[in-house]
Amino acid sequence: MARTVADVMTTGPATVDGGQPVSVAAALMRDHDTGAIIVNDHGRMTGIVTDRDIAIRCVADEKGPDTPVREACSAGVEAVGPDTSIEQAVRLMREHAVRRLPVVEDGRAIGILSIGDLAMEQDPNSALADISAAQANR
Numbered sequence: 001m002a003r004t005v006a007d008v009m010t011t012g013p014a015t016v017d018g019g020q021p022v023s024v025a026a027a028l029m030r031d032h033d034t035g036a037i038i039v040n041d042h043g044r045m046t047g048i049v050t051d052r053d054i055a056i057r058c059v060a061d062e063k064g065p066d067t068p069v070r071e072a073c074s075a076g077v078e079a080v081g082p083d084t085s086i087e088q089a090v091r092l093m094r095e096h097a098v099r100r101l102p103v104v105e106d107g108r109a110i111g112i113l114s115i116g117d118l119a120m121e122q123d124p125n126s127a128l129a130d131i132s133a134a135q136a137n138r
Contacts, residue, residue, distance in 0.1 A: 010117060013111055084103075
C-alpha cells in the first residue's frame, strides 16, 4: 500500500506562466485532460488555476480569454513534498477544503495529488476511483 505522496501522485503536471492568457491554461486543461494547471513564475510554483477559477473569476466577471492567468489563479496554495505521508496530505486537503495539492521539490512542481489519485489507491471500488480512471471525455 502507498505510504507517501510520491507513490500515488500524478507526475509531470502541466504548467503555465502566470502572465499567459487563461485561454492557454484552458487549452492545456483540454490537452492534458485535467481540471487544474500549476502556475509558475520564473520556473517556481506560485499557484494553481482550475477550470472553476476560470469560470468564476473570468467568465462570470465578463473578463476575456486574454486575461492573465495570475488574475484567475489561486495563490498561496498549500503544497506538499514527495515524501509527505498520505495521511498528512489528506489532513491538509481536509483542512483547506482542496481537491488537489501540488507536489513541489526545491520550489518546482514535480507532481500533483488529487482526491481522484487517493481514491484509486485507497478505495479502488468507489465511484470516484472509477471516474478518475476513466478515459478522457472529449
